[in-house]
Amino acid sequence: MYxxxxxTLTVNREEHEVKxxxxxxxxxxxxxxxxxxxxxxxxxxxxxxxxxxLIDGKPTLSCLTLAIECEGKDILTIEGLADPETGELHPxxxxxxxxxxxxxxxxxxxxxxxxxxxxxxxxxxTEDEVRDAxxxxxxxxxxxxxxxECVLAAARMMQEGT
Amino acid sequence: xxxxxxxxxxxxxxxxxxxSQYKExxxxxAGGTDLLVWMKHGEILPKYIINIRDIPNEGYIVYxxxxxxxxxxxxxxxxxxxxxxxxxxxxxxAQAASKLGTGQIRNQATIAGNLCNxxxxxxxxxxxxxxxxxxxxxxxxxxxxxxIEDFFTGPGQxxxxxxxxxxxxxxxxxxxxxxxxxxxxxxxxxxxxxxxxVGIMITVDRDILSNVRIALGAVAPTPIRxxxxxxxxxxxxLEDDLLEKAALIASEESSPISDVRSSADYRKKMVKVLVxxxxxxxxxxxxxx
Numbered sequence: 196m197y198x199x200x201x202x203t204l205t206v207n208r209e210e211h212e213v214k215x216x217x218x219x220x221x222x223x224x225x226x227x228x229x230x231x232x233x234x235x236x237x238x239x240x241x242x243x244x245x246x247x248x249l250i251d252g253k254p255t256l257s258c259l260t261l262a263i264e265c266e267g268k269d270i271l272t273i274e275g276l277a278d279p280e281t282g283e284l285h286p287x288x289x290x291x292x293x294x295x296x297x298x299x300x301x302x303x304x305x306x307x308x309x310x311x312x313x314x315x316x317x318x319x320x321t322e323d324e325v326r327d328a329x330x331x332x333x334x335x336x337x338x339x340x341x342x343x344e345c346v347l348a349a350a351r352m353m354q355e356g357t
Numbered sequence: 358x359x360x361x362x363x364x365x366x367x368x369x370x371x372x373x374x375x376x377s378q379y380k381e382x383x384x385x386x387a388g389g390t391d392l393l394v395w396m397k398h399g400e401i402l403p404k405y406i407i408n409i410r411d412i413p414n415e416g417y418i419v420y421x422x423x424x425x426x427x428x429x430x431x432x433x434x435x436x437x438x439x440x441x442x443x444x445x446x447x448x449x450x451a452q453a454a455s456k457l458g459t460g461q462i463r464n465q466a467t468i469a470g471n472l473c474n475x476x477x478x479x480x481x482x483x484x485x486x487x488x489x490x491x492x493x494x495x496x497x498x499x500x501x502x503x504x505i506e507d508f509f510t511g512p513g514q515x516x517x518x519x520x521x522x523x524x525x526x527x528x529x530x531x532x533x534x535x536x537x538x539x540x541x542x543x544x545x546x547x548x549x550x551x552x553x554x555v556g557i558m559i560t561v562d563r564d565i566l567s568n569v570r571i572a573l574g575a576v577a578p579t580p581i582r583x584x585x586x587x588x589x590x591x592x593x594x595l596e597d598d599l600l601e602k603a604a605l606i607a608s609e610e611s612s613p614i615s616d617v618r619s620s621a622d623y624r625k626k627m628v629k630v631l632v633x634x635x636x637x638x639x640x641x642x643x644x645x646x
Contacts, residue, residue: 216360217360217363217406240394241461241462255461260465261386263363264408330548
C-alpha cells in the first residue's frame with residue numbers, strides 16, 4: 196500500500212523516470228531526485244514564488260504541486276531556459292546578467308520563469324504589466340526596480356531578435 | 358508530509374464513491390494551494406488523497422441565454438478572470454477572480470476549492486453571493502442544488518457532507534440595468550487576504566434602486582449578506598444621506614474579529630466606507646450602460 200510509485204516526468208524536454216511518494220512535492224523531486232537545484236525553495240507554502248516553474252507554459256508553484264500529478268505535463272525549470280542546442284542564454288537571462296537583475300539570487304529562477312511566461316504572451320508589456328505579472332515573486336533584497344527594468348529590456352531584445 | 362494512499366478517479370461519480378468509502382479520512386485535492394499548505398503544517402493529515410484535478414471536462418465555462426453561466430468545479434481562477442464571456446457579462450466575478458492570490462496561485466487554484474475551503478475571506482464568495490449563484494453538489498445518493506449564500510456554515514465549514522463534491526457553479530443572468538462591483542481592501546495588491554471584501558449588485562431604473570444585494574467577506578464567520586442595509590435601499594432613490602445610512606447599517610450587520618491584518622473596529626469602519634463606495638460605482642456602471 197505505502198510504496199513509492201514510478202512515474203515519468205518531462206523536465207526541460209527530457210524524460211526522467213523517478214520514484215515518488217504521493218505527497219512528494221514537485222519542488223522536492225526536482226531538487227533532490229533529479230538534482231535540478233536551480234529551483235529554489237524559500238517559504239515552502241506558496242507565499243513567495245521562489246519555486247516557480249512553468250507547467251505547460253504557465254507559472255506554477257512547485258512547492259504546492261504534487262510530483263505525482265505531473266506525468267504527461269511539460270515542465271520547464273531554470274536549467275532549461277537557455278537554448279538547448281547552443282546553450283545561448285535566453286534574452287531574460289542576458290538582461291539579468293547585463294543589468295544586475297539579481298542580488299542574492301534566490302528569487303531569480305522564479306522571477307525569470309514568471310517573466311518568460313509573461314513575454315511569451317505579451318511581446319511588449321508596459322511597466323505596470325511587468326509589475327503585475329511579477330507580483331507573486333518576492334525579492335527579499337528589494338531589487339524590484341532593476342528586475343522590472345531587466346524584463347522590459349528583455350522584451351526589447353526579443354523584439355529586435357538579439 | 359506523512360504517507361497517504363493516492364487515488365486518481367476518472368469521473369466525479371468515482372471520486373464521490375471513494376469519498377463515501379473513506380469519509381473524513383480522505384481529502385479531495387484539485388489546485389492544492391490550500392490543502393498542501395495545511396498538510397505541511399500538520400493541520401490536516403488525510404490518510405487518503407483523492408486527486409480530481411485531471412478529471413476530464415470538469416473545468417468548463419459555458420453560457421446559455423436562458424440558463425446563464427455554468428462553471429465546472431475545476432475551472433481555475435485564472436480561466437475565470439481571463440474568460441471574455443465572464444468579463445463582458447459577469448464582470449464582478451472576473452474582478453474578484455483577478456484579485457485572488459497571485460498569478461501562480463490563480464493558475465493552480467480552482468473555483469470549487471475557493472468555495473469549499475470556506476475561508477471567511479474567500480475571494481469569489483461575495484461576488485457569487487450577490488450574483489445569486491448556486492452550487493450543484495454531487496453525492497452518492499444523487500444531486501442537490503444550494504444557494505451559495507446558504508453554502509457556508511462557519512470558518513472552513515460548509516453544508517457539504519463527507520461524501521459530497523461540489524461539481525458546478527451556476528450563475529443566473531443579470532437583470533437589465535444592473536451593475537456589480539467587488540472591492541477587496543488589502544494592504545498589498547497581491548498575495549494578501551482581504552481585510553474586508555465587499556460585493557454589490559444593484560438594478561437602477563429611473564433612478565430607483567431594486568434587487569439590491571450587499572455581500573461582505575472577512576467580517577463574519579462566513580461571507581454574509583447585509584440584508585437590513587439592502588432593505589433600506591430597495592425602492593428608493595440613490596441619495597447620499599440614504600447611502601450613508603445604509604452603509605452604516607451594513608457595518609453594524611458585520612461581526613468582524615481582530616487579527617494580524619486588522620482590528621475589528623477598523624474592519625467595521627471600512628465596511629461602511631466600502632459599501633458606500635461600491636454602491637456608487639455600481640450605480641455609475643449602470644448609468645454608463
